[in-house]
Amino acid sequence: MKALFIALICLISLPTPAQNKAIGSKEKLVFTASYKMSGLMTDLAQVTMETSQVKTASSTLLRLKCKARTFKKWDSYFKINDLYESYVSPKTLRPYLHNREINEGNYYKFMQYKYDYKAKVIQSLQRKRGRDGSYYDVRNRLNFGSSTIDLVSTIYKIRNLDIKKAAIGSSDSFSVIFDNQKSTVRVTLLAKETIKTKIGTKACYKLAISLNNSDILKGSNDNLIWLTADENKIPVYAKFKVAIGSGELKIESASGLKN
Amino acid sequence: MRLVLIILALLAALAGVALSILPFGSLALIPIILAFVLGLIAFQISKKAEQPTGLIKLIFLVTIVALGLTIYRTIFDENEVAVDTEAIQKDEDRIEDAKKELEDINIDE
Numbered sequence: 481m482k483a484l485f486i487a488l489i490c491l492i493s494l495p496t497p498a499q500n501k502a503i504g505s506k507e508k509l510v511f512t513a514s515y516k517m518s519g520l521m522t523d524l525a526q527v528t529m530e531t532s533q534v535k536t537a538s539s540t541l542l543r544l545k546c547k548a549r550t551f552k553k554w555d556s557y558f559k560i561n562d563l564y565e566s567y568v569s570p571k572t573l574r575p576y577l578h579n580r581e582i583n584e585g586n587y588y589k590f591m592q593y594k595y596d597y598k599a600k601v602i603q604s605l606q607r608k609r610g611r612d613g614s615y616y617d618v619r620n621r622l623n624f625g626s627s628t629i630d631l632v633s634t635i636y637k638i639r640n641l642d643i644k645k646a647a648i649g650s651s652d653s654f655s656v657i658f659d660n661q662k663s664t665v666r667v668t669l670l671a672k673e674t675i676k677t678k679i680g681t682k683a684c685y686k687l688a689i690s691l692n693n694s695d696i697l698k699g700s701n702d703n704l705i706w707l708t709a710d711e712n713k714i715p716v717y718a719k720f721k722v723a724i725g726s727g728e729l730k731i732e733s734a735s736g737l738k739n
Numbered sequence: 740m741r742l743v744l745i746i747l748a749l750l751a752a753l754a755g756v757a758l759s760i761l762p763f764g765s766l767a768l769i770p771i772i773l774a775f776v777l778g779l780i781a782f783q784i785s786k787k788a789e790q791p792t793g794l795i796k797l798i799f800l801v802t803i804v805a806l807g808l809t810i811y812r813t814i815f816d817e818n819e820v821a822v823d824t825e826a827i828q829k830d831e832d833r834i835e836d837a838k839k840e841l842e843d844i845n846i847d848e
Contacts, residue, residue, distance in 0.1 A: 512818060520766050526820045534834060536841045543834070552821045553762035561826065567837055569846050576844050577837055594840060 500573050502640045502713050504738030505542060507531040509714055513548065515727040525550045525560055527729060529635075529715075531736075534567060542570040544632050560584050566632040573637055578630035593657060597626050604660055624662050628655040638667055639713045643685050648672070666690045675706055677716045677731050683709040684716060702726070711739035741784045748777035748798045755805035762816065767809040774802045 511527040530545045546564040561583040568575045578593040590607035604620040629637070634654045641652065651668040671686045684706040702721035707713040714737065718729040751774035758767035778798045785792045 539846045549820045552819045
């Protein structure tokens with residue numbers, strides 16, 4: 481019975497390739513993030529996803545950098561300048577270091593995860609700004625196992641899934657660390673759709689993303705992402721719903737693609 | 740009824756001006772259209788009752804200014820991000836810090 485269950489899970493799971501076939505080392509994707517206000521979408525910020533090579537003393541890594549920055553017209557009212565980055569193996573996309581820096585008005589937060597695969601721990605560093613303007617650090621050792629990775633690495637891992645072999649309805653789960661908490665992100669292939677974008681009309685995989693197995697199978701898919709149905713699988717459109725409202729992410733440009 | 744409509748139209752027109760000054764884009768059109776419709780009804784009622792229409796005309800003027808500003812901003816305001824030289828420098832520093840953190844790692848392929 482147990483063997484049958486495992487076989488069934490394998491059959492309905494999205495195939496995960498071990499090697500990176502989708503992410504290049506000079507890729508740059510630019511998006512416009514919009515937020516729904518009184519039923520109308522208002523452009524708020526620019527989101528960029530960039531990759532580059534970083535050479536250390538012993539190895540060459542791939543830097544995955546995601547940045548969110550409010551448009552100039554909003555800067556006088558509120559400013560968002562957030563950075564999420566991961567240093568991963570260029571071949572397997574396995575992360576070794578993750579930094580997250582949040583700069584939103586007076587709010588500042590820095591999180592760092594350093595992966596120690598031998599000891600199967602993640603060394604976490606949290607830096608916050610106190611009321612007096614001074615910074616303080618909180619360090620932790622998290623025993624989450626070697627399969628738990630950060631959000632940025634997860635996004636790129638999803639892009640590296642072998643979706644063309646997957647059947648509609650198949651899904652995969654990722655163990656994700658965020659704010660020192662472990663969560664499960666579930667990705668489900670809903671359909672194959674053709675959509676119009678700024679970079680042309682694209683055949684896409686429509687994926688539903690849910691956190692900790694929320695309502696995905698009941699038809700209330702609130703967080704959706706469209707990845708191009710080619711070897712690059714770049715995200716071209718995303719719809720998201722958070723506690724404080726909903727919004728969307730539209731691609732503006734894409735350059736330096738691997739394939 | 741007439742006075743209520745005038746007050747509501749005035750409030751909507753002022754909200755329209757505020758939203759057209761702020762970078763809310765087409766969101767400002769909601770109070771602008773509301774102010775225009777309410778002002779129009781109030782104008783018709785005032786004309787029938789032979790009451791003064793000066794304030795309603797002022798509401799129309801404010802609405803037109805807000806509409807002009809909204810259209811101008813929709814056409815000419817571009818989605819640009821400010822060039823932040825400090826952030827560029829910080830980014831370079833961040834890479835150097837990461838290199839130090841990653842000095843001792845061994846990539847298992």
